[in-house]
Amino acid sequence: MSSQTGTDPAVAPSSGSAMELRFAEDTSLTEVMQLRVQSLQRSGQKRQEGERLLLPHEAIYRLDFSNQKLTFVHWSVSLIGHGRVTVTGISQLWTPDLTHLMTRQLLEPVGTFWRNAGDPEDTPLKCLEADIQEFGERIAELAKVRKVMYFLLAFKEGAEADKVSISVEFNQA
Numbered sequence: 595m596s597s598q599t600g601t602d603p604a605v606a607p608s609s610g611s612a613m614e615l616r617f618a619e620d621t622s623l624t625e626v627m628q629l630r631v632q633s634l635q636r637s638g639q640k641r642q643e644g645e646r647l648l649l650p651h652e653a654i655y656r657l658d659f660s661n662q663k664l665t666f667v668h669w670s671v672s673l674i675g676h677g678r679v680t681v682t683g684i685s686q687l688w689t690p691d692l693t694h695l696m697t698r699q700l701l702e703p704v705g706t707f708w709r710n711a712g713d714p715e716d717t718p719l720k721c722l723e724a725d726i727q728e729f730g731e732r733i734a735e736l737a738k739v740r741k742v743m744y745f746l747l748a749f750k751e752g753a754e755a756d757k758v759s760i761s762v763e764f765n766q767a
Contacts, residue, residue: 612667616761617655617681617745623690624653630694646695648746653755654690655681655745659737663767666730670761671707671719677753678708681760683729684744686736700746705729707760711752730762737764 627648634641641647648654673679683701703725709717736743749755 611766612763613661613664613766614670614761614763615657615659616759617657617747619747619755620654620656620744623656623744624648626690627654627695642694642696644696644698646697646700646746648695649748651750652746652748655747655760657733657743657745657762659741659743661766662737662739662741664734664737664764665767666727666734667763667765669705669707669721669726669730670759670763671721672759673707673709673719673753674757675715675752676709676711676713677757678706678748678750679753679758679760680748680750681705681707681729682746682748683733683736684746686740686743688744690744695746701729701732703729708751708753733762734764 631647633639634647671679682704684695685699685701688695688699703722705721705726707719707721707726709715709719733743747755747758747760749758
């Protein structure tokens with residue numbers, strides 16, 4: 595079931611056309627981060643101070659911005675079944691081909707969407723409205739200086755990557 599949250603599109607600025615950006619898994623980057631975890635485990639080494647290692651239920655996703663003058667409208671999230679998905683932005687300071695992911699590079703607030711195990715499948719997803727509104731606006735701000743933005747997605751409590759679809763709609767200037 596899909597849930598649309600954020601600014602009411604009927605009230606959103608209409609100076610440009612709408613653009614929906616779908617979160618896409620960056621499988622090669624997820625794999626590189628998984629290999630880092632395996633390498634540390636094999637060698638018995640510990641992570642660097644402040645390093646954020648990828649957990650088994652997490653993956654790296656990205657948004658590519660073809661237009662950098664955006665105004666946040668709303669999130670569109672669908673989840674088959676129940677579970678919890680957390681979307682965490684990664685700051686522009688992370689150059690994944692050169693540096694490890696550090697906890698200080700994770701942005702707040704995060705976007706959390708969920709449906710409880712006992713809820714009917716057609717129950718709208720729950721979220722913290724204020725946080726996802728602020729997060730969407732922050733993504734639009736960061737898009738002004740970036741062509742791509744990375745995100746850490748965590749799938750918990752029964753949520754699985756292949757049962758989740760997330761996109762963000764913006765108005766283009």
